[in-house]
Amino acid sequence: xxxxxxxxxxxxxxxxxxxxxxxxxxxxxxxxxxxxxxxxxxxxxxxxxxxxxxxxxxxxxxxxxxxxxxxxxxxxxxxxxxxxxxxxxxxxxxxxxxxxxxxxxxxxxxxxxxxxxxxxxxxxxxxxxxxxxxxxxxxxxxxxxxxxxxxxxxxxxxxxxxxxxxxxxxxxxxxxxxxxxxxxxxxxxxxxxxxxxxxxxxxxxxxxxxxxxxxxxxxxxxxxxxxxxxxxxxxxxxxxxxxxxxxxxxxxxxxxxxxxxxxxxxxxxxxxxxxxxxxxxxxxxxxxxxxxxxxxxxxxxxxxxxxxxxxxxxxxxxxxxxxxxxxxxxxxxxxxxxxxxxxxxxxxxxxxxxxxxxxxxxxxxxxxxxxxxxxxxxxxxxxxxxxxx
Amino acid sequence: xxxxxxxxxxxxxxxxxxxxxxxxxxxxxxxxxxxxxxxxxxxxxxxxxxxxxxxxxxxxxxxxxxxxxxxxxxxxxxxxxxxxxxxxxxxxxxxxxxxxxxxxxxxxxxxxxxxxxxxxxxxxxxxx
Numbered sequence: 001x002x003x004x005x006x007x008x009x010x011x012x013x014x015x016x017x018x019x020x021x022x023x024x025x026x027x028x029x030x031x032x033x034x035x036x037x038x039x040x041x042x043x044x045x046x047x048x049x050x051x052x053x054x055x056x057x058x059x060x061x062x063x064x065x066x067x068x069x070x071x072x073x074x075x076x077x078x079x080x081x082x083x084x085x086x087x088x089x090x091x092x093x094x095x096x097x098x099x100x101x102x103x104x105x106x107x108x109x110x111x112x113x114x115x116x117x118x119x120x121x122x123x124x125x126x127x128x129x130x131x132x133x134x135x136x137x138x139x140x141x142x143x144x145x146x147x148x149x150x151x152x153x154x155x156x157x158x159x160x161x162x163x164x165x166x167x168x169x170x171x172x173x174x175x176x177x178x179x180x181x182x183x184x185x186x187x188x189x190x191x192x193x194x195x196x197x198x199x200x201x202x203x204x205x206x207x208x209x210x211x212x213x214x215x216x217x218x219x220x221x222x223x224x225x226x227x228x229x230x231x232x233x234x235x236x237x238x239x240x241x242x243x244x245x246x247x248x249x250x251x252x253x254x255x256x257x258x259x260x261x262x263x264x265x266x267x268x269x270x271x272x273x274x275x276x277x278x279x280x281x282x283x284x285x286x287x288x289x290x291x292x293x294x295x296x297x298x299x300x301x302x303x304x305x306x307x308x309x310x311x312x313x314x315x316x317x318x319x320x321x322x323x324x325x326x327x328x329x330x331x332x333x334x335x336x337x338x339x340x341x342x343x344x345x346x347x348x349x350x351x352x353x354x355x356x357x358x359x360x361x362x363x364x365x366x367x368x369x370x371x372x373x374x375x376x377x378x379x380x381x382x383x384x385x386x387x388x389x
Numbered sequence: 390x391x392x393x394x395x396x397x398x399x400x401x402x403x404x405x406x407x408x409x410x411x412x413x414x415x416x417x418x419x420x421x422x423x424x425x426x427x428x429x430x431x432x433x434x435x436x437x438x439x440x441x442x443x444x445x446x447x448x449x450x451x452x453x454x455x456x457x458x459x460x461x462x463x464x465x466x467x468x469x470x471x472x473x474x475x476x477x478x479x480x481x482x483x484x485x486x487x488x489x490x491x492x493x494x495x496x497x498x499x500x501x502x503x504x505x506x507x508x509x510x511x512x513x514x515x516x517x
Contacts, residue, residue: 323451343427344424381448
């Protein structure tokens with residue numbers, strides 16, 4: 001059986017068109033964008049071209065709103081620490097949703113050392129941020145609120161426009177981590193009312209090693225990386241021109257094909273969900289309809305996620321899990337706990353993220369492998385016997 | 390994320406675990422771990438003249454939890470209880486050609502389950 005890769009949220013292949021486009025920036029056009037000679041200028045032009053394409057993808061005001069970084073983690077750090085430290089005189093409160101990525105949560109916690117108070121707003125059982133709670137949490141001293149556009153583990157799409165309205169009525173800036181959403185669903189930073197937005201190259205079928213932060217005109221940040229003053233002084237360090245040029249081309253292709261690709265993937269996703277939920281004691285995690293087009297996530301009672309992942313890999317099907325056993329911290333996913341799952345329920349999760357290689361023909365073998373995996377592991381499990389009694 | 394790098398032997402035991410199941414009316418029974426942590430193991434033993442003649446397990450947990458359970462039953466089967474009780478966590482890990490460092494504590498409870506089962510057997514024997 002051919003490989004079926006369903007872990008696009010963890011890593012995606014670089015699109016061949018992107019690779020072909022960006023290759024010259026590793027060889028013939030290898031210049032440093034800061035050099036004034038012709039080779040340097042070629043590299044600089046490639047960066048500006050990428051900036052324009054990325055600004056187009058998110059409908060930004062202009063290309064100078066885009067700051068390139070080395071990763072989405074770095075962009076999230078720049079947004080959180082950059083806004084917090086720059087605006088320390090305006091207020092010392094930061095607010096996040098309970099399902100943010102660690103690269104948002106950890107810098108937020110770090111700000112506490114600078115005297116900031118840090119509040120987490122809960123989500124409901126489908127992963128949607130509690131808007132009432134958000135409203136009562138925000139004060140005029142809240143300099144930054146961070147809510148992701150869509151969640152990578154449960155696929156839920158947040159009501160960003162409503163969130164933006166609430167944030168701007170009371171607090172100052174809204175940062176949105178759009179790594180999971182960008183290229184999958186339309187994003188318009190101006191209509192959505194977003195002040196800062198994080199993007200990742202690899203999550204757009206671009207090369208690893210590039211990320212970007214959109215910064216709305218007029219929003220001031222403190223840089224967190226000091227050096228030669230690249231990227232308007234906000235991100236010093238020689239730019240990874242190859243990855244950045246690739247990210248730009250990846251953004252262009254994603255924008256061009258988004259609608260078509262999403263209409264292609266939604267029926268596959270829905271069929272997978274329908275088939276897999278036929279398994280006894282299986283549940284969808286995340287929102288049933290406000291959901292990323294390529295995302296299907298589940299939990300199964302009485303079994304553990306790392307075992308599911310390894311067992312599925314025996315069928316050459318690659319999946320992901322939020323189980324503690326597969327994480328570096330040995331804690332179950334904070335996202336699954338935030339939607340109200342108990343520890344033992346969070347252990348039994350499986351996440352499928354579809355991509356350009358996924359077809360309707362994959363549904364049958366994946367559903368069958370999932371069924372057999374769950375059956376086998378339940379036979380081994382003492383907990384399922386207790387339940388049958 | 391989940392690439393913890395298991396040995397071939399761990400994967401072999403994970404895919405084809407030995408001695409899975411339940412023994413009705415066992416001479417000894419041991420259960421360790423809890424579902425909150427993500428690992429629960431139980432071991433049943435049948436003992437004749439202090440020799441473990443049959444052993445079965447059931448495990449809820451990750452790949453190494455299942456593989457270590459399978460391995461410990463292989464190591465203990467046919468052994469005198471006083472020998473079997475000397476099987477340690479590191480014996481199990483060594484027999485599996487090692488476990489990833491982060492799995493050494495959390496998912497290597499199989500020897501503990503075996504020890505519990507032998508303790509239970511000895512307690513029952515004393516009461517007779």
